[in-house]
Amino acid sequence: MKQIYLDYSATTPVKREVVDTMLPYFTEIYGNASSIHGFGQEAKSVLEQSRKSIAETINATPDTFYFTGGGSEADNWALKGVMRANRKKGNHLITSKIEHHGILHTCTALEKEGFEVTYLDVDAEGMVSLEALEAAITDQTVLISIMFINNEIGTMQPVKAIGEIAHKHGVLFHTDAVQAYGNVKIDVNEMNIDLMSVSGHKIYGPKGIGGLYIKKGIRIQNIIEGGAQERNRRAGTENIPGIVGFAKAAVMADENLEAHREKLIYLRDKLANGIMDVIPYAKYNGHPTERHPGNVNICFEFIEGEALLLSLNAKGIAGSSGSACTSGSLDPSHVLLAIGLPHEIAHGSLRLSIGDFTTEEDVEYTIESLKEIVQKLRLMSPLYDKVLKEGK
Amino acid sequence: MKQIYLDYSATTPVKREVVDTMLPYFTEIYGNASSIHGFGQEAKSVLEQSRKSIAETINATPDTFYFTGGGSEADNWALKGVMRANRKKGNHLITSKIEHHGILHTCTALEKEGFEVTYLDVDAEGMVSLEALEAAITDQTVLISIMFINNEIGTMQPVKAIGEIAHKHGVLFHTDAVQAYGNVKIDVNEMNIDLMSVSGHKIYGPKGIGGLYIKKGIRIQNIIEGGAQERNRRAGTENIPGIVGFAKAAVMADENLEAHREKLIYLRDKLANGIMDVIPYAKYNGHPTERHPGNVNICFEFIEGEALLLSLNAKGIAGSSGSACTSGSLDPSHVLLAIGLPHEIAHGSLRLSIGDFTTEEDVEYTIESLKEIVQKLRLMSPLYDKVLKEGK
Amino acid sequence: MLYTEKVMDHFMNPRNVGEIENADGVGEVGNVKCGDIMRIYIKVEGDQIVDVKFKTFGCGSAIAASSVATELIMGKTIDEALALTNKQVIDELGGLPPVKVHCSVLAEQALKAAIYDYATKNALTFKGLEGYDPDEDHHDHDVVDIEF
Ligand SMILES: Cc1ncc(COP(=O)(O)O)c(C=O)c1O
Ligand SMILES: Cc1ncc(COP(=O)(O)O)c(C=O)c1O
Numbered sequence: 001m002k003q004i005y006l007d008y009s010a011t012t013p014v015k016r017e018v019v020d021t022m023l024p025y026f027t028e029i030y031g032n033a034s035s036i037h038g039f040g041q042e043a044k045s046v047l048e049q050s051r052k053s054i055a056e057t058i059n060a061t062p063d064t065f066y067f068t069g070g071g072s073e074a075d076n077w078a079l080k081g082v083m084r085a086n087r088k089k090g091n092h093l094i095t096s097k098i099e100h101h102g103i104l105h106t107c108t109a110l111e112k113e114g115f116e117v118t119y120l121d122v123d124a125e126g127m128v129s130l131e132a133l134e135a136a137i138t139d140q141t142v143l144i145s146i147m148f149i150n151n152e153i154g155t156m157q158p159v160k161a162i163g164e165i166a167h168k169h170g171v172l173f174h175t176d177a178v179q180a181y182g183n184v185k186i187d188v189n190e191m192n193i194d195l196m197s198v199s200g201h202k203i204y205g206p207k208g209i210g211g212l213y214i215k216k217g218i219r220i221q222n223i224i225e226g227g228a229q230e231r232n233r234r235a236g237t238e239n240i241p242g243i244v245g246f247a248k249a250a251v252m253a254d255e256n257l258e259a260h261r262e263k264l265i266y267l268r269d270k271l272a273n274g275i276m277d278v279i280p281y282a283k284y285n286g287h288p289t290e291r292h293p294g295n296v297n298i299c300f301e302f303i304e305g306e307a308l309l310l311s312l313n314a315k316g317i318a319g320s321s322g323s324a325c326t327s328g329s330l331d332p333s334h335v336l337l338a339i340g341l342p343h344e345i346a347h348g349s350l351r352l353s354i355g356d357f358t359t360e361e362d363v364e365y366t367i368e369s370l371k372e373i374v375q376k377l378r379l380m381s382p383l384y385d386k387v388l389k390e391g392k
Numbered sequence: 393m394k395q396i397y398l399d400y401s402a403t404t405p406v407k408r409e410v411v412d413t414m415l416p417y418f419t420e421i422y423g424n425a426s427s428i429h430g431f432g433q434e435a436k437s438v439l440e441q442s443r444k445s446i447a448e449t450i451n452a453t454p455d456t457f458y459f460t461g462g463g464s465e466a467d468n469w470a471l472k473g474v475m476r477a478n479r480k481k482g483n484h485l486i487t488s489k490i491e492h493h494g495i496l497h498t499c500t501a502l503e504k505e506g507f508e509v510t511y512l513d514v515d516a517e518g519m520v521s522l523e524a525l526e527a528a529i530t531d532q533t534v535l536i537s538i539m540f541i542n543n544e545i546g547t548m549q550p551v552k553a554i555g556e557i558a559h560k561h562g563v564l565f566h567t568d569a570v571q572a573y574g575n576v577k578i579d580v581n582e583m584n585i586d587l588m589s590v591s592g593h594k595i596y597g598p599k600g601i602g603g604l605y606i607k608k609g610i611r612i613q614n615i616i617e618g619g620a621q622e623r624n625r626r627a628g629t630e631n632i633p634g635i636v637g638f639a640k641a642a643v644m645a646d647e648n649l650e651a652h653r654e655k656l657i658y659l660r661d662k663l664a665n666g667i668m669d670v671i672p673y674a675k676y677n678g679h680p681t682e683r684h685p686g687n688v689n690i691c692f693e694f695i696e697g698e699a700l701l702l703s704l705n706a707k708g709i710a711g712s713s714g715s716a717c718t719s720g721s722l723d724p725s726h727v728l729l730a731i732g733l734p735h736e737i738a739h740g741s742l743r744l745s746i747g748d749f750t751t752e753e754d755v756e757y758t759i760e761s762l763k764e765i766v767q768k769l770r771l772m773s774p775l776y777d778k779v780l781k782e783g784k
Numbered sequence: 785m786l787y788t789e790k791v792m793d794h795f796m797n798p799r800n801v802g803e804i805e806n807a808d809g810v811g812e813v814g815n816v817k818c819g820d821i822m823r824i825y826i827k828v829e830g831d832q833i834v835d836v837k838f839k840t841f842g843c844g845s846a847i848a849a850s851s852v853a854t855e856l857i858m859g860k861t862i863d864e865a866l867a868l869t870n871k872q873v874i875d876e877l878g879g880l881p882p883v884k885v886h887c888s889v890l891a892e893q894a895l896k897a898a899i900y901d902y903a904t905k906n907a908l909t910f911k912g913l914e915g916y917d918p919d920e921d922h923h924d925h926d927v928v929d930i931e932f
């Protein structure tokens with residue numbers, strides 16, 4: 001059966017060119033970058049070259065970019081590291097209700113350590129209010145952490161303006177750019193970003209590698225102590241193949257950014273409009289324009305997301321859902337609740353995320369299949385029953 | 393020029409079979425293991441299979457083995473996680489002076505958080521004293537962390553006996569087995585181990601992947617919060633290629649353990665004896681028998697380790713040193729000082745670590761080259777001068 | 785795979801979907817808020833269930849559990865149907881992941897509700913309904929400690 005992957009926001013395949021770049025570093029140039037012999041120095045040199053390449057894509061200097069084991073580690077490091085290192089300055093952190101769990105659960109942990117956290121509301125389209133943000137700042141506020149692009153509904157925040165407000169009040173600004181990096185152009189200087197988390201596997205690079213941009217001069221504690229790697233800030237033998245692959249993916253994404261965006265936006269709109277045209281009782285979530293170029297998120301009334309995913313999967317289509325039944329918890333996704341969706345509608349959510357290997361046929365096939373599936377599931381649904389009988 | 397890698401304790405090349413096992417997971421079976429579609433479920437199934445394979449090699453059940461981003465993260469997690477989660481029980485941790493920095497610097501961080509740490513001395517061969525260990529236990533002691541095999545001098549601790557003492561006093565026992573795993577047979581149950589750190593790149597697997605064994609029922613806090621991966625204990629999209637490669641390397645090491653050990657011990661002894669036979673004023677460090685099968689560590693008087701390494705490198709031989717000049721600090725390795733070597737001797741240390749691809753010819757060539765190099769450097773040394781003139 | 789082949793079969797090709805006009809008993813359990821509602825219709829002749837249909841809003845295992853439950857009680861006597869447990873539903877499905885056990889509980893409860901409706905309408909009593917409270921909250925996502 002044909003397999004259609006529409007879950008690029010969950011993870012991406014590693015591009016062939018990226019794997020090819022990585023291969024020699026497994027079996028030939030395998031040295032430990034801390035060793036002074038040739039094997040080690042070759043590794044060291046490619047490590048620093050990779051750091052430089054990635055730094056350039058965000059207009060940063062190489063000495064401000066640190067490799068981590070992924071996006072979650074970067075998020076944990078940014079928040080715990082900055083809050084713990086700046087206790088003297090204050091104990092208050094501002095974030096939003098729609099952050100990734102890498103941020104939200106770190107905030108819970110920080111609250112247990114005695115820090116105070118403000119979780120900002122978002123509007124129906126997933127936007128943080130700049131006024132509410134500014135109003136939340138107190139003289140205890142050390143850090144604002146607002147994600148660049150939301151992973152579920154795709155909404156993109158006004159990052160530059162947020163950074164401006166932060167700096168106006170002498171507060172640091174971190175952004176979780178795991179979904180944004182490689183999909184929108186990021187300039188950490190121009191956008192007033194002090195710390196930024198990124199991850200390899202969302203941009204056609206390998207899993208298990210990510211990074212944290214830390215502007216020079218920022219006080220931050222380590223969360224992984226040990227060897228002197230990453231200029232004494234993040235211990236552990238450097239994952240050279242992962243780093244090389246991440247850098248290759250980052251450079252490829254950067255060089256191809258405009259074409260990539262155009263293609264994705266075209267297919268995304270075709271998919272979203274196609275679905276909305278043929279399926280009634282559906283709601284398109286997220287912001288209409290300020291959104292991830294590949295993100296489509298729609299709620300279908302009267303049916304449940306997991307059932308939808310399984311049916312799609314049976315047709316070879318891979319998507320994702322924020323329904324409670326997929327999360328194993330009682331509540332549907334915190335993001336869908338934060339944009340004000342009632343539980344029963346949030347249950348029927350579907351995220352289809354488009355990427356570089358998506359084709360126009362994939363999109364067409366998906367629209368058709370989805371139409372059939374939603375129809376079939378609705379005919380089984382006691383809720384749809386009522387609509388058919390009583391109208392709505 | 394012929395390249396002879398004798399730095400297997402720093403890192404190993406990834407075996408061809410391991411890379412081959414990893415490859416499909418970059419480009420074909422690339423799903424996120426948390427996704428419910430086919431791509432995700434395939435990843436999930438290989439993830440759990442890998443966990444099971446590794447757990448079996450240490451006689452543990454799969455649900456006690458957690459993947460991390462490497463050995464350092466595992467060390468940090470074990471110590472910070474256990475100490476922070478068991479504050480009510482006590483605030484005291486016992487370790488040794490020869491631990492890896494992944495442990496020692498974590499201890500420093502814990503001291504800053506208010507915990508108390510006892511750093512046990514070791515004897516001239518690098519052995520912890522069981523009496524001293526037992527005497528150090530107080531009613532505040534929560535955890536003992538003693539490494540299985542030391543990375544510099546190769547000394548292997550009596551892990552089983554240490555665990556016995558710990559348990560006799562109701563104290564938990566963690567061991568950093570990064571150097572031991574794959575080189576000696578480990579049975580966590582029989583050896584009384586409660587937590588154990590391991591790392592992929594020391595056993596011919598990939599870098600950037602490691603693991604922590606956590607016996608069931610142990611209270612431990614997370615250090616990386618976020619998604620529900622690793623049964624809610626370690627967030628971050630699972631590094632499936634890394635995990636698959638680690639598991640493959642672990643199984644290969646386990647199946648071949650006896651032959652591997654025999655070969656290494658044979659070559660190690662040939663190398664060590666060969667060097668000691670032809671080079672005077674040399675001291676063989678570590679324990680004569682209770683040691684890593686591939687570790688040779690020798691101090692050459694009157695010369696300095698970095699100069700030695702560079703000269704060896706010029707002959708294509710890759711080794712490592714605990715000299716101050718390679719570490720960029722004023723002091724030579726804390727391990728060499730802890731076994732009581734005077735600074736001037738510790739400066740001239742050389743670690744040659746043998747592995748699966750080392751040949752008899754490599755060993756012979758190394759002995760000869762080393763003889764020449766030491767001779768040449770000594771002739772340049774003002775210290776050697778005196779010996780020649782005055783005798784010793 | 786997340787689910788057994790049996791679950792997938794009942795999910796993809798559910799048996800007895802629909803409704804029964806003038807059913808003798810209708811039971812609905814669950815809660816839209818939690819994302820699962822199950823409605824079961826029964827037709828009774830004598831003491832025998834001669835037809836049964838369901839409609840379900842819920843996840844894959846909720847739909848599969850409804851399907852299997854209706855199949856298991858089709859043609860059975862009321863007393864036999866009342867003896868149906870969620871464990872039988874799970875066994876028939878070849879197992880469910882622990883977090884999905886509550887979906888099978890829902891099927892058992894929806895059936896009981898339908899029979900209760902029939903019993904009330906016809907002023908009948910059944911041993912299997914003793915102590916049954918239709919208003920009790922049957923909906924517990926945390927029912928996971930069931931031995932298989
Ligand atoms: C004894 C010991 N512990 C911990 C580590 C750290 O492991 P990793 O480099 O995988 O973080 C190493 C090696 O670097 C080691 O030799
Ligand atoms: C917005 C966001 N932040 C953080 C993460 C975590 O990244 P990683 O899986 O690399 O740890 C993800 C993806 O999982 C994400 O989408």
Ligand code: FES
Pocket residue numbers: 324325326818819820841842843844845846883884887
């Ligand atoms: S109906 Fe929600 S998990 Fe089954």
Ligand code: FES
Pocket residue numbers: 716717
């Ligand atoms: S002599 Fe130069 S660093 Fe030691």
